[in-house]
Amino acid sequence: MNPVFDYHALAPELVLSGAIVVVLVADLLFPDREGLQTSRLASLGILVALVPVLTLAIDGADRSLFGGGFVVDDYAIALKAFFLLVAYVTVLVSADYVGEGDYYKGEFYFLLMSSVLGMLAMTSARDLISIFVALELISIPTFVLAGWRKHDTKSNEAAIKYYLIGVLSSAVMLYGMSLIYGLSGGKVLLADIGKFAAAGDAPPLFAVAIFLTLVGFAFKVSAVPFHFWAPDTYEGSPTPVTAFLSVASKAGGFVAILSIIYFGFFEADESWQPVLWALAAASMTVGNLTALRQTNIVRMLAYSSVAQGGFILVPLAVAQDAPRASFEAVVIYLFIYGAMNLGAFAVVIAVARRTRSGEIESYAGLGQTAPVLGILMSAFLLSLAGIPPLAGWFAKFVMFRAVFEAGGAGAVTLGVIAAVNSVIAFFYYAGVARRIWFEDPAAELAGPARVPAALTVALAMSAAVVLVIGVYPQLFARVGELAVPL
Amino acid sequence: MLRNAWLIPLLPALSFVAILLVGKRLPRRGAELGVGAVGASFVLACVAAWQWIDRVEGATGKSEGLRAFGKGVLGGEGGEGGEHAEVAVAPVTRGFTWWQNGNVEFNVGIAIDGLTVMMLFVVTLVSFLVHVYSTSYMEGDRRFTHFYALLSLFTASMLLLVVADNTIQLLVGWELVGLCSFVLIGHWWEEKPNADAAVKAFLTTRVGDVGLMIGIIVLFFAAGTFDIQAINAQAVEGEIGHTLLVVASACLLGGIIGKSGQFPLHTWLPDAMAGPTPVSALIHAATMVVAGVYLGARLYPVFFEGFSIDGGTINVMALIGGTTIIIGAALAFVQNDIKKVLAYSTISQLGYMVMGLGVGAWVAAVFHLFTHAFFKALLFLGAGSVSHSGSHHSFDMKADMGGLRKFMPVTFWTFMIGSLALAGIIPFAGFWSKDEILATAGQNEFTFFLVVGLVGAFMTAAYMTRCVYLTFFGEYRGHGEPHESPRAITVPLIVLAGFSVLAGLVNASALEIEKFKEWVEPTVAFPALEHPEFELAGAALALAVALLGILVSYAYWFRNLGPHGITARNPLARAGYTFLENKYYLDALYENVIVGSIKGAIARASYWTNQRVIDGAVNGVATGAAQVGRFAYDVLDQKAVDGAVNGLAVSTGQTGGLLRYVQSGRVQRYALMLFASVALLSLALFVFSN
Amino acid sequence: MIAQNIAFWIIAVVMAAAAVRVVTSRNLVHAALFLITVLIGASAQFIILLAEFVGVTQFFLYVGAVAVLFLFGIIVTRAPMQPADYDNDQRWPALAVSLLLLGVLVALLIDAFGHQEIELSDDLLAIGRSDAVGNSLFRTFVVPFEVVSMLLLAALIGAVAIARRD
Amino acid sequence: MALNQFLILSAFLFCTGVYGVLARRNGVLVLMSVELMLNAVNINLVAFSAFVRDVGGQIFALFVITIAAAEVGVGLAIVLLIYRNLDSPDLDRVDQLKG
Structure with a gap:
């Protein structure tokens, strides 16, 4: 008997795959020097892939395929939409950057979209094999993209560091998964593993196996101590790729963690809660303290994103005691983090077009030379710092809510660490804002800055999200609520 | 109007947007929008105040006959305290659900009661006058329009904070106020000190804000709501555990300390003088710094129960306030910058308010907030007027002022009124409110704080006399051509002077007027407070102390008595060389001494007598105070507090440096750490799961 | 059973020795050949475990493709054919970490699986x-x-x- | 046959790979060590598959084999790129980005 295909459930992936092939073929047949047609084609493809996501959302029924290994529920749909939107903005941000550089154009978008396909697959993956394969599809194209500036040794370095640490952590993860497979009596489906975990008679090896599995995702979300690649890779990669890594790829890792924790290991909380607790605390603290000392904006944002990753891990570390609130907090935080971080990187790209510099120094006087960029950058940074009425505060709020709902000494301690870290974080975000507004620009930068159309759209989208969510979170709280699959 | 009080913050908010959009194209470059909107808000606030008073009076009137039914019927939750049984006038509330998350609802709404109405009145009035004043003061400034836009937003944020019926909205207003003050203090950011001051103000208050945030979260989880009324009610009813209340109130107190410039987070306030003077007036009188005191007053039941204010003889809140009174006043002695004198004086006065809250003198503390707003705004605007028209944009009293009495009569007289009010001289506003704080402290047996308050009163009177002397008396030492300020500046001064004289009479306990208490003190969800009877002896003592302060200072500065020689050996002022190098001043002093001593036997005899008789007291007190001030400034303020703040920054920075070192750049080093973590964590999990 | 066990141990010892040589060899080409030995050994182990499809795939894919890829990599990076020092300066910490990891893993494995046996029979052959x-x-x-x-x-x-x- | 004899062989290979990754300077050698680690995983998977009599482990191993090949391909390309720009495949020379 052949399995019956529910094509509707697979439609987003299928459409995106089609778009990927179209981009590739179009680039072969009609070589395009500026890469602009390809970028338009890519963004169009991504938007078309959003259509089946919408129809699935309207339809609303949960779909489970292939014996439960591929599930389309509200959680999957919400995150598919998120990834496609992030991909769309990333393409917008990349268009002029890639077009003006000495790069392959068509292949760039091809690889970017392949990685996004991996993310879509990840949202629905409910077995270890699918999760592993999706994670690799997210990673491998980005290994290449990190080294896309082939003649720049820094870009090469970014690629090899990302690649090596990535491959090593996925080896560790695979080792862990193989142990889980054996311990659970030959189960790869998360639901079956969940039953095994609930039985509670696993040997200590099970706890270690869960930890080893988490390492692969901890790498993706650049959680300390698996974060070392992140600052170097972020700095060396082409900036649009960095934006993609810090938002989409990271979110991919979080989706994987959410899935394996909630659908698989949930009952074995004594094995994963302490690990995530430690990762969260270490990521926030190390990320923030190191960010204080950075002079390069991308590097600072890299450490900031390590720290933000720590904040997102906080609710997960208390998930057992407040399952719903934590799940919601992670999803909401991811969405908001995506908007504000993409926005910040879009500004970095726009500013670097003019100053040709990634140093924080080059932001001096941005408020005078390019007031709009100055305002936007300040807004994104202050949102990252969690200042109302920008979206970041809501993200922090739901995070703290989960912590307090969980209660207990461990949760509260983590909450206090998070609170202290929000304060530390403020110092370096405000430091950049201070340069923007309180310093004089370098003399050669007089005259207005030109921001290309695509980049403008990307900036406007991020800014709108940051502002609207910040002012009226009700709009958005529903999404988080709906996404909880419990 | 009470139900529509949301219009009051909305108008300035709209004017902020409007000024940003079209301000530059208007004839007065946006000022007219700001003045108009805030003026309208002021009118609305007056209407609201009138309606509230009407409501309270109406309720009290009706209650006379109904009291026979027993206080339980109408007395509500508030009326547990025996003779304190009054009619409960519930706040007027209005709101809607902003957003909902799980089972938590967030509301946007307003809650209008006496305290709110009082704040609305004060904020809109002072802000309106500052708006008017700035049309002249800021004329020709290159960011004139921006200045007005932010001034409007600043006012709107403060009003938003004041009308908030829930803690989240209050927090939003609070943060916006901080943000606006940051930008306004850094208005002239081209000069580095100004920018630094702005950053310092923002960062220092943020330290306190963390406390506020945690406090709000703790309260939320203790009370299950963000609604301020509900939280207060639960705190009064004892439905929240005492431990939680202690934690919450300690955290909230952190917010107050940061925002209201209490020791040890007061250092940002004097630096914040870098902003334009109208902004200083707004920050110090009506907005930023009183937000902390307002928070204390708004959530008073939490503090009252949390710190057991009715029980103990000492508590953190009173202690912080008391310390701040002395520290602030001592520091005010050694400043040469007129605005810094006023800044430290604000710190010290805020100390009174916080101490007042700490000793259970809620009405008195809020009343002091009310009166202080007028005379402190007056003094700041007066100082601005002096620098604008008298001292050639300088604020240095010793270098560029002196003798301005002749040139600027309006400024001088209004400044005098403000100083007398600040010093607490009858019948000016400051007397009534300060006296009441002290009286309540005495009555509630916070004797230590009573003494602290008296010492503070003495010092206040003394440093204000010095300030007035240096500014308005003696010879003119500046280099400009002093003249009176234009009307846009003097009229606000006169208005404020009027309030400084009269405002105190609203609650002049000596005259048995207690309208302020009646109108402002909440009667619902509020602890039963004791209200002191007027005591002539106490009031007389306070007055005497203040007069003594003036007298001593007068003797020192005007009559040139006391240990003046010490200035030659030990430069009294920190900017000693300015003082010494300033020929005019030295000459004047020298001439005075010489002339004074040889002008005749009587003068000489009296000089001699004074030297002998008063010297001991004057010498001891004046130099003592100055020395303490200097010590406090040099050691505590500049070294200890700033040092601690800097030290914290340096040590976190160094940790960051260490972490940077780990990031060696070698990918296999990273891999080594990855596997080391994997091995060690696996080992740990193995060990712990056995 | 005994035959398979003997085969296992012989192959295992060869694999372990070859693996050690892969990471210690001072000649790149030798290292690649040792790696191929390990890969073939793994393939043989799969056959012993009656997973014939995986075993065959392992043989063709790894030995046929991956190993060639490595040799290709060695050639294009123009590695010297004579012995050279390919170790970096963190050999001892690396050894410590990998031994620690090995110790922890072995202890955990023994703790978890003790003396559990794999039963090699025809039904297993059907699975693979x-x-x-x-x-x-x-x-x-x-x-x-x-x-x-x-x-x-x-x-x-x-x-x-x-x-x-x- | 004892399950553990496979698992411990696998653990040994895995840790040998870890050592190689950490201690080898040449990029190609590092990639070889990664292959050792991935092979260890496969031995685990196939041994467990036989132990629990389930085909899932073998499928998993097939996926691992395929993806390992893809990873090596990409890895060698990156090492080649570095060799071309720095004239050396040594990873410890790649340390421009740090701090």
Whole structure:
């Protein structure tokens, strides 16, 4: 008997795959020097892939395929939409950057979209094999993209560091998964593993196996101590790729963690809660303290994103005691983090077009030379710092809510660490804002800055999200609520 | 109007947007929008105040006959305290659900009661006058329009904070106020000190804000709501555990300390003088710094129960306030910058308010907030007027002022009124409110704080006399051509002077007027407070102390008595060389001494007598105070507090440096750490799961 | 059973020795050959475990493709054919970490699986046959399979784009 | 046959790979060590598959084999790129980005 295909459930992936092939073929047949047609084609493809996501959302029924290994529920749909939107903005941000550089154009978008396909697959993956394969599809194209500036040794370095640490952590993860497979009596489906975990008679090896599995995702979300690649890779990669890594790829890792924790290991909380607790605390603290000392904006944002990753891990570390609130907090935080971080990187790209510099120094006087960029950058940074009425505060709020709902000494301690870290974080975000507004620009930068159309759209989208969510979170709280699959 | 009080913050908010959009194209470059909107808000606030008073009076009137039914019927939750049984006038509330998350609802709404109405009145009035004043003061400034836009937003944020019926909205207003003050203090950011001051103000208050945030979260989880009324009610009813209340109130107190410039987070306030003077007036009188005191007053039941204010003889809140009174006043002695004198004086006065809250003198503390707003705004605007028209944009009293009495009569007289009010001289506003704080402290047996308050009163009177002397008396030492300020500046001064004289009479306990208490003190969800009877002896003592302060200072500065020689050996002022190098001043002093001593036997005899008789007291007190001030400034303020703040920054920075070192750049080093973590964590999990 | 056990131990010892030589050899080509030895050994172990499809795939894919790829890599990076020092300065910490990890893993494995036995019988052979594997692959794991096809395409194009000289 | 003899062989290979990754300077050698680690995983998977009599482990191993090949391809391309720009495949020379 052949399995019956529910094509509707697979439609987003299928459409995106089609778009990927179209981009590739179009680039072969009609070589395009500026890469602009390809970028338009890519963004169009991504938007078309959003259509089946919408129809699935309207339809609303949960779909489970292939014996439960591929599930389309509200959680999957919400995150598919998120990834496609992030991909769309990333393409917008990349268009002029890639077009003006000495790069392959068509292949760039091809690889970017392949990685996004991996993310879509990840949202629905409910077995270890699918999760592993999706994670690799997210990673491998980005290994290449990190080294896309082939003649720049820094870009090469970014690629090899990302690649090596990535491959090593996925080896560790695979080792862990193989142990889980054996311990659970030959189960790869998360639901079956969940039953095994609930039985509670696993040997200590099970706890270690869960930890080893988490390492692969901890790498993706650049959680300390698996974060070392992140600052170097972020700095060396082409900036649009960095934006993609810090938002989409990271979110991919979080989706994987959410899935394996909630659908698989949930009952074995004594094995994963302490690990995530430690990762969260270490990521926030190390990320923030190191960010204080950075002079390069991308590097600072890299450490900031390590720290933000720590904040997102906080609710997960208390998930057992407040399952719903934590799940919601992670999803909401991811969405908001995506908007504000993409926005910040879009500004970095726009500013670097003019100053040709990634140093924080080059932001001096941005408020005078390019007031709009100055305002936007300040807004994104202050949102990252969690200042109302920008979206970041809501993200922090739901995070703290989960912590307090969980209660207990461990949760509260983590909450206090998070609170202290929000304060530390403020110092370096405000430091950049201070340069923007309180310093004089370098003399050669007089005259207005030109921001290309695509980049403008990307900036406007991020800014709108940051502002609207910040002012009226009700709009958005529903999404988080709906996404909880419990 | 009470139900529509949301219009009051909305108008300035709209004017902020409007000024940003079209301000530059208007004839007065946006000022007219700001003045108009805030003026309208002021009118609305007056209407609201009138309606509230009407409501309270109406309720009290009706209650006379109904009291026979027993206080339980109408007395509500508030009326547990025996003779304190009054009619409960519930706040007027209005709101809607902003957003909902799980089972938590967030509301946007307003809650209008006496305290709110009082704040609305004060904020809109002072802000309106500052708006008017700035049309002249800021004329020709290159960011004139921006200045007005932010001034409007600043006012709107403060009003938003004041009308908030829930803690989240209050927090939003609070943060916006901080943000606006940051930008306004850094208005002239081209000069580095100004920018630094702005950053310092923002960062220092943020330290306190963390406390506020945690406090709000703790309260939320203790009370299950963000609604301020509900939280207060639960705190009064004892439905929240005492431990939680202690934690919450300690955290909230952190917010107050940061925002209201209490020791040890007061250092940002004097630096914040870098902003334009109208902004200083707004920050110090009506907005930023009183937000902390307002928070204390708004959530008073939490503090009252949390710190057991009715029980103990000492508590953190009173202690912080008391310390701040002395520290602030001592520091005010050694400043040469007129605005810094006023800044430290604000710190010290805020100390009174916080101490007042700490000793259970809620009405008195809020009343002091009310009166202080007028005379402190007056003094700041007066100082601005002096620098604008008298001292050639300088604020240095010793270098560029002196003798301005002749040139600027309006400024001088209004400044005098403000100083007398600040010093607490009858019948000016400051007397009534300060006296009441002290009286309540005495009555509630916070004797230590009573003494602290008296010492503070003495010092206040003394440093204000010095300030007035240096500014308005003696010879003119500046280099400009002093003249009176234009009307846009003097009229606000006169208005404020009027309030400084009269405002105190609203609650002049000596005259048995207690309208302020009646109108402002909440009667619902509020602890039963004791209200002191007027005591002539106490009031007389306070007055005497203040007069003594003036007298001593007068003797020192005007009559040139006391240990003046010490200035030659030990430069009294920190900017000693300015003082010494300033020929005019030295000459004047020298001439005075010489002339004074040889002008005749009587003068000489009296000089001699004074030297002998008063010297001991004057010498001891004046130099003592100055020395303490200097010590406090040099050691505590500049070294200890700033040092601690800097030290914290340096040590976190160094940790960051260490972490940077780990990031060696070698990918296999990273891999080594990855596997080391994997091995060690696996080992740990193995060990712990056995 | 005994025959398989003897085979296992012989192959295991060869694999372990070869693996050690892969990471210690002072000649790149030798290291590659040792790696091929390990890979063939693994393939043989799969056959012992009656997973013939995986064993054959391992042999062809790894020994045929991956090993050649490595030799190719050695040639294009122009590694010297004579022995050279390929170790970096963190050999001792590396040894410490890997021994620690090995110790922890072995202890955990013994703790968890003690003396559990794998029973090699005909029903096992049925599980690992090509048709069984194929059926399962295309029934249950279609999506990952398709994803892998896209992944291989991406890796191919990515590797070409990166490695191409231009 | 004892399950553990496979698992411990696998653990040994895995840790040998870890050592190689950490201690080898040449990029190609590092990639070889990664292959050792991935092979260890496969031995685990196939041994467990036989132990629990389930085909899933073998499928998993097939996926691992395929993806390992893809990873090596990309990895060699990156090492080649570095060799071309720095004239050396040694990873410890790649340390421009740090701090």
